[in-house]
Amino acid sequence: MAKAPTKTKPSASADGETKTLIIAEKPSVANDIAKALGGFQKYDDYFENADFVISSAVGHLLEIAAPEEYEVKRGKWSFANLPVIPPHFALRPIVKTESRLKVLQKLIKRKDITGLINACDAGREGELIFRLIAQHAKASQSIKRLWLQSMTPNAIRSGFENLRPDLDMQPLADAARCRSEADWLVGINGTRAMTAFNSKSGGFFLTTVGRVQTPTLSVVVEREEQIRQFISKDYWEVKAEFIAAAGIYEGRWFDPKFKKDPAETDLRENRLWSEAAAQSIVAACRGKKGTVKEEAKPATQLAPQLFDLTSLQREANARFGFSAKNTLGLAQALYERHKVLTYPRTDARALPEDYLDTVKQTIENLAEHSQEYKPFAKQILHGDPTDPKAKAGYGWIKPNKRIFDNSKISDHFAIIPTLEAPKNLSEPEYKLYDLVVRRFLAVFFPAAEFRVTTRITESSGHHFKTEGRVLVSPGWLTVYGKSIQADDELVPVQANETVQNEAIVVVPLKTKPPARYTEATLLSAMESAGKWVDDDEMREAMAEKGLGTPATRAAIIEGLLFEKYMVREARELIPTAKAFQLMTLLRGLDVEELTRPDLTGNWENKLALIEQGKMKRETFMQEIAQMTQRIVKRAKEYDSDTIPGDYATLKTPCPHCGKAVKENYRRFACEQCGFTISKTPGGRAFEYPEVESLLQEKTIGPLQGFRSKMGRPFAAIIKLSEIPEDDKDYPNAGFKLEFDFGNSANDETEAIDFTGREALGVCPKCSGAIYEDGMRYICEHNTGPNKTCDFKTGKVVLQQEISTEQLKKLLTTGKTDLLTNFKSNRTGRGFKAYLALDPSGKIGFEFEAKAAGKAPVKKRAGETAASKSADKPKRASRAKAAEGA
Incomplete structure (x- = not known):
């Protein structure tokens, strides 16, 4: 057990004792390892016992960069300094986490530290985080790898009993470095080249591109183009009601000779493209008798597979409206802080083949400690006693390639609950935990069984179809509260019964364009991006990978929203004009590989070969450098006045001459x-x-x-x-x-005339009237040479728009509602705050209380909130952060 902190830290051992430094990815993981191994003394930045020192990063501590002699300080957005392809990469500390890097450097350089254990997250990025730290610190110690799939104490102790040798991890490290450096080359050069191209006529038009973000954006833009180009067509359906001896049922006309054509997606067996044809069917069948034939077949439905991260994000978005980013954060908290889920950043939906005992323990634990899941867990454990394949005491838990399959697992297995009982989960955390647990239980249940009935009623030579599906045995649906419902059955008919047409109508309808992407459907598209790839081998390589990885897809979507390539409206993702302009540019420059999934499919295929030791890192990086040269060359050499594209004619005429x-x-x-x-x-x-x-x-x-x-x-x-x-x-x-920018001309030398304008409230400083004026709200006594008041505030404060309604609320109650879109000028981070008036009438920020019962935190900002409005562009110190991939 970890002990209370002490004030004195030990120096490096002087009596010849040696220790191993364990570096985790996050402080919480370091804490878990210390608890699992036991016997540690806790200090400010690390734990220590007789054998080990444990510390951690906080995610990435270093970023790759061009060496000093190759980095361009000024003019980096011009073609003159492109492409940037350094012969090697330097490492640069990430400013906000530099203090943590210094702690690890100091520990690595301790004389008694003779070995290192990489305990960062099991996967490509975790490998990279550790390798960059070791490289930066010039570590010379021997290295071993801790590979954890779960954060329970037993899993941690088991991991330490099975440490992997460093040599085994070298191919994974090479693949991680290749991914990072290749993303840097394409992101930096592509972004700078497209920005330089778009800024040639003046100004600064930041145009970010990247290996994953741009093909993802292309998917969304192409769907929007389909929607815009869609021409709706009228069609008609015919619906009829028939009276049988046992009751009334409905049928829909269809063409029994119809054959599906993949090229004609609007065609359906029940659609008529002429109203006259529909009316002729009505006329022929109204009041007439019909004969009935029906066929009933049994059908089964297996439970969905276990969750990987992408399928969990899809389900949470569809069911609860959670963004992919929020789902990842919740899943990470359930894994890392609460210890109730296994590692969430996984692309596998199967479990190891030797995991039957662990699964049995987990289900026994649910049966013992959870009233909610107890009946389902007990049912699984009881199983079918007559099943000859069942193992005693294991019930329905038995070898099954759909669940237990080593060939379907790479770094991590599917997300399942651990042996820990959940405590103090928030409502969103509980919702996500419940999704995972029910999916985990359901996969061991038998298939759901249905009886599917297809009834064909023929009347006057026309055919009407009626379909019904009755749940016969709920199977896995029991876990979701389903039971047999007899009232779902169709009205029964006798064999070859004659029925009477009671009513028949024509239903006019229109074809609809394809739906816009939501986060759930975009995640599916990213996961299955290989279907857009023509090359068979490439498509097969992408079948497992898609665009991005489960761990990065949420960040890719959020990045596109941040760069204003897309906006989120309700649950729909809609591309902006900036997105269409980028696609037009890339197509016009003939660098469409940046817009297609082929690029990332090719990369993922080759990175997998590097991980397997079948391709050299140097070969991959040479290919990336050549591609980078080509992208920049195309942008530099384009000399036409405009890029060809599908351009619009505006509805509003020219304000000068009235023409188009x-x-x-x-x-x-x-x-x-x-x-x-x-x-x-x-x-x-x-x-x-x-x-x-x-x-x-x-x-x-x-x-x-x-x-x-x-x-x-x-x-x-x-x-x-x-x-x-x-x-x-x-x-x-x-x-x-x-x-x-909101300053009326000459308002310092000549008072503004507010006649005819609406007063928004009373000035908190002088009791004058407050008016809207351009980009600001200002007191009537704060203009002209004889002004007597200095109250004013921007209509936009740190990128948060302040509406007239919020300004009125501030003036009448002393505080706005909680505003959620402020962004720090210094860090670029978003934050939530109230704008509040202090007793002197100055405006400051007031922050939400972090714990119940605490008063809101006030930050005296003086005129800060008023003066930090984005009225005018200010000099930027760096544009580095926006260059991303």
Whole structure:
């Protein structure tokens, strides 16, 4: 057991004793290892006993970078400094975790530390985290690998009894480095090249690309293109009611000669493409008799397979609306903090073949400690006593390749509950835990059995189909509360019974476009991305991998949302104008490999070969360097005025001459006069409804997402200002686009006239009236040379828009609602806070209490909240974070 901390730390052993340093990926794992092994003294940053020192990283502590002599400090967004392909990679500490890196360096350099154990997460990324730390610290000690699938004490102790030699892990380490370095080369060079291309005409239009994010975005854009191009067609169905001796049933007309054509997805056996044809069926069958034939067949349905991370994310999104990111966070907490689930970042849906005893223990544990799952667990353990394959006491737990299959497991097995009983789970944590436990129990139950009935009623030469499915034996559905329901049965008919047509109607319908992606369906598309690959060998390689990994797919989706390539509306993911522009660019430059799953499929295939020792790391990296050269070369050499693409004609006419305004790659331009505006002012792509509104109203905003030339985000109102006819810079244009940062002209020397404007409230400093003025809210006494008050605040504060309703609430109650979209200028991190007035009338942030019963935390910000609005672009110190893959 770990002991209480002491103030004095031991120095390196002076009596010749040697120790092994265990490096975990996270502090909580280090703590679990110390508890499982026992006998440790706890210090601030590590645990220590007679044999071991245990410490941890906090995820990635280092990032790869170009060596100092190859890194471009200025002008990195220009073609002059591309491509960046250094002969080797340097390591750079991640600033926010540098103190933790220094702790590990100091421990590695202790004279009594003669061995290292890599206890980071079992997988490619965990291997990389440890290897980079060891490289940076120039560690020379021998290395062994702890490979954990579960965080229970027994699993940890078992792992230490079966440490893997470092030589066995070298291929995995090579694959991890290749993945990291290749992502860096494509992400950095691709992003800088596309940004340089898009910024050639001025401004700064950050255009991120990446090996996984861009093909994923392509999937979403292609679906949206299908929706936009979809032309709905009218069709008709005919439905009839028939009276039998035992009651009334409904049938739907169908064509028994229909054959499905994969190329014609709109065609169905029950659709009629002429209203006249539908009406002729009604006329022929109304009031007529019909003869009945039916066939009943038994059908079975097996329980779904155990969860891997992607299927768990899909299910949680579909059932509870959880984002993929939230599901991963919850699953990680259930594994790491609560110890009730096995390792969640897995792509396997099977268990090891020698896991029958562990499964039996787990189900016995559920039977003993959980009233909710007890009846199902006992049923599994009891099983079928007459089954000759059943092992005594194991019930339905028996060898089954659908559940226990070593060939279907790579680094980790399926997500299942552990022997730990859950305590103090939050509601979302419990929902996810319950999903996993019920899936785990269900997979051992027998199949559900149904009786499927197909009834064909023929009347006047026309055929009507009636289908029914009756649950005969619920099997695994019992775990989800299903039972036999006799009232689901169809009204019975006798063999060859004659029935009477009681009513028949034509139902007019329209074909519908394909549905937009949700996170659940996009995760499925990423997982099965191989189906879009033409090459048979590549498709087979991607069958197991898809786009990204289970552990990274949530981050990829969140990254696309963060970069404003997509927006989330309800559960739908909708690509933005910026996304369409990127796809147009990549297609026009003929670098479509960045938009197709082939690229990541090829990589994953070769990374797997490296892991298996069948391909050399050097060969892979040479291929990546060649591809990077080609991407940059295409962008540099493109010399046409515009990129070819499918461009729109706006609905709103030119505000100057009334003719049509058409889109090209860079601009919206009138086909007649000189009127033209950029599609990406300030590096932000216009959405079609926004530019339509701007042309109609001559102003729009405040809008967010603009970037200064240095890459700093800002918000502004956009206006179309009239141009004097003699302005030589804008001949015959009529209007020009301008940013309005909210400061009325000459408001320092001339008071603003607020006549006719709505007063929003009373100034907390001088009791004057507060008005909206451009990008700010301002006191009426805070303008002109004789101003007597200094109260004002931005309409956008740290990228959080402050609506007039929230401003009114602030002025009347002293505090806004909890606002959730603030972003720190310093770190870029989002946070939630209230805006609140202090007794002097200054605005500051007030934060939610972290524990029940505590008062909210107030942070005196003076004029901070008011002055840190994104009124004007400010100089950015670094744009590195936005270059990602």
